[in-house]
Amino acid sequence: MRELAYVRATSPDEAVAAVAGDPQARFLGGGTNLVDHLKLGIATPGTLVDVSRLALAEVEGTADGLRVGAGVRNSDLAAHPVVRRDFPVLARSLLAGASGQIRNQATTAGNLLQRTRCVYFQDASTPCNKREPGSGCSAVGGHDRYNAVLGASEACVTVHPSDLAVGLAVLDAEVVVLGPDGERRLPYDELHRLPGHHPEHDTTLAHGELVTAVELRRSPVARRSTYEKVRERASYAFALVSVAAGLELADDGTVSDVRVAWGGVAHKPWRARVVEDALRGEPLEEERVRDVVAEELRDATTTTGTAGKPAMLAGVTARALTRLAAPGPQVEEAGR
Amino acid sequence: MTALRLTVDGAERHLDVDTRTTLLDALRERLEVTSPKKGCDHGQCGSCTVLLDGRRSLSCLTLAVAQDGAEVVTAAGLGSPDALHPVQQAFLDHDGYQCGYCTPGQVCSAVGMLAEAAQGHPSHATDDLEADPELTDAEVRERMSGNLCRCGAYAGILAAVQQAAGAARAEERA
Ligand SMILES: Cc1cc2nc3c(=O)[nH]c(=O)nc-3n(C[C@H](O)[C@H](O)[C@H](O)COP(=O)(O)OP(=O)(O)OC[C@H]3O[C@@H](n4cnc5c(N)ncnc54)[C@H](O)[C@@H]3O)c2cc1C
Ligand code: FES
Ligand code: FES
Numbered sequence: 001m002r003e004l005a006y007v008r009a010t011s012p013d014e015a016v017a018a019v020a021g022d023p024q025a026r027f028l029g030g031g032t033n034l035v036d037h038l039k040l041g042i043a044t045p046g047t048l049v050d051v052s053r054l055a056l057a058e059v060e061g062t063a064d065g066l067r068v069g070a071g072v073r074n075s076d077l078a079a080h081p082v083v084r085r086d087f088p089v090l091a092r093s094l095l096a097g098a099s100g101q102i103r104n105q106a107t108t109a110g111n112l113l114q115r116t117r118c119v120y121f122q123d124a125s126t127p128c129n130k131r132e133p134g135s136g137c138s139a140v141g142g143h144d145r146y147n148a149v150l151g152a153s154e155a156c157v158t159v160h161p162s163d164l165a166v167g168l169a170v171l172d173a174e175v176v177v178l179g180p181d182g183e184r185r186l187p188y189d190e191l192h193r194l195p196g197h198h199p200e201h202d203t204t205l206a207h208g209e210l211v212t213a214v215e216l217r218r219s220p221v222a223r224r225s226t227y228e229k230v231r232e233r234a235s236y237a238f239a240l241v242s243v244a245a246g247l248e249l250a251d252d253g254t255v256s257d258v259r260v261a262w263g264g265v266a267h268k269p270w271r272a273r274v275v276e277d278a279l280r281g282e283p284l285e286e287e288r289v290r291d292v293v294a295e296e297l298r299d300a301t302t303t304t305g306t307a308g309k310p311a312m313l314a315g316v317t318a319r320a321l322t323r324l325a326a327p328g329p330q331v332e333e334a335g336r
Numbered sequence: 337m338t339a340l341r342l343t344v345d346g347a348e349r350h351l352d353v354d355t356r357t358t359l360l361d362a363l364r365e366r367l368e369v370t371s372p373k374k375g376c377d378h379g380q381c382g383s384c385t386v387l388l389d390g391r392r393s394l395s396c397l398t399l400a401v402a403q404d405g406a407e408v409v410t411a412a413g414l415g416s417p418d419a420l421h422p423v424q425q426a427f428l429d430h431d432g433y434q435c436g437y438c439t440p441g442q443v444c445s446a447v448g449m450l451a452e453a454a455q456g457h458p459s460h461a462t463d464d465l466e467a468d469p470e471l472t473d474a475e476v477r478e479r480m481s482g483n484l485c486r487c488g489a490y491a492g493i494l495a496a497v498q499q500a501a502g503a504a505r506a507e508e509r510a
Binding site for chain 1: 337341355357358363377378382385391392393394397398399402404445448449452455456457458459462465466473475478479480481482483
């Protein structure tokens with residue numbers, strides 16, 4: 001580890017100025033990802049600007065939804081009564097990630113901006129274009145079980161590891177960002193990016209831009225939503241694949257609106273728009289869901305380790321949507 | 337070096353640390369508080385779990401400087417040999433360990449977990465997100481999944497945590 005200066009920021013503006021003006025400076029949230037990277041020698045900042053104690057840790061109601069501060073801890077967000085009632089996919093995706101201890105430490109922004117768990121990215125002795133642009137990608141032809149099946153490039157085949165990031169993808173979310181020139185908002189879908197020629201950039205944020213909040217709008221699909229995750233052990237493991245889904249049914253039982261996003265599939269949460277468009281206006285049937293998942297995956301590239309992902313996605317997407325469609329206590333209430 | 341103040345197991349401690357020191361290393365190497373254990377140093381095992389300002393946290397994944405002013409309670413600070421904490425007693429009663437290396441982390445995690453459950457926090461194992469969670473065995477397993485036990489003493493750990501949960505519920509009713 002190189003020498004490190006530590007600064008506890010006292011205001012968002014001060015934090016932005018401290019990082020934007022210094023290419024070697026980084027924001028520090030709960031530290032559960034960045035501190036690990038310091039130890040692994042794969043992050044070598046000169047200065048850490050601690051933003052975890054800024055007044056960004058509130059969940060506040062807005063006219064049409066919720067404003068989630070960037071510093072809200074994952075456990076507090078998952079336990080928030082409005083999140084549990086109106087945005088179950090958010091609570092479920094958070095609770096599917098990491099452990100009780102880590103969720104007490106991890107922040108909203110830190111979770112969304114956590115970096116890939118690709119074993120080569122985390123091993124400074126191997127080539128990795130994300131860690132060291134131009135050095136090559138060891139995951140092509142290497143350990144491939146967690147690799148992407150959609151949207152990858154020759155430069156990078158990894159996936160985004162966050163469960164929360166996938167859950168948010170089915171909500172009408174906006175990310176509030178503070179930069180040296182003031183505040184801007186971006187649709188959530190524009191936060192993360194596909195790797196292309198520049199896998200060193202996970203997101204569209206510029207150096208020194210501070211995420212201050214994520215804003216959510218209430219909607220029937222948000223209210224009737226869920227998250228399912230497939231992993232190699234029952235808990236405390238990253239996703240092989242995961243599915244976030246939201247559903248709204250018309251009075252005649254057909255789908256009036258639907259949202260599906262996949263994790264473990266691409267460099268960013270994958271909004272399954274082919275699936276969504278195909279299912280709108282139709283009765284929800286399991287076989288049909290499986291067929292349209294196959295359509296969404298038409299351009300998928302699999303290798304030995306990822307060969308099972310399409311089948312997992314078909315099964316879990318069908319299960320998530322049929323469970324949401326099944327009449328149950330929450331569903332009746334949502335319809336009232 | 338940065339000057340730091342921590343309250344550790346009830347005692348105020350002052351120390352100078354290199355900014356790169358984790359809370360775990362500050363506790364063990366600088367303050368000789370050795371009940372939190374270093375299993376993996378990467379957030380993957382839970383053996384370094386302490387209560388940090390009252391909440392269970394991994395001391396290996398936070399920098400000591402980021403915790404200036406914090407209150408840290410380790411398993412050693414929860415009770416004393418003649419007055420064990422109910423969770424400590426439950427681990428003894430149910431043989432919730434074999435080598436004991438993971439135990440201080442398990443105990444702190446259980447104390448933090450029971451407080452979370454009492455506040456109504458749901459988990460991945462909770463069916464109805466809006467109901468008050470009931471600590472079934474499946475719930476306890478899920479909520480304690482951040483603590484690995486290399487000896488595989490999970491059956492005893494589960495029984496111990498359930499005994500402590502029952503005691504906590506009885507106290508709530510009283
Ligand atoms: C063993 C283990 C298992 C895990 N399992 C899962 C899992 O199953 N699912 C899952 O989703 N996650 C999992 N995680 C990852 C965990 O969720 C992340 O480490 C955590 O969410 C990161 O949040 P943080 O606040 O600690 O971020 P930090 O480590 O503090 O920061 C992460 C990044 O975000 C940047 N940053 C922080 N705050 C801001 C801000 N406000 N604006 C701009 N940039 C900012 C930092 O500069 C850094 O680059 C696991 C982690 C571990 C160690
Ligand atoms: S030593 Fe901290 S989690 Fe393993
Ligand atoms: S008792 Fe040996 S590791 Fe748990």
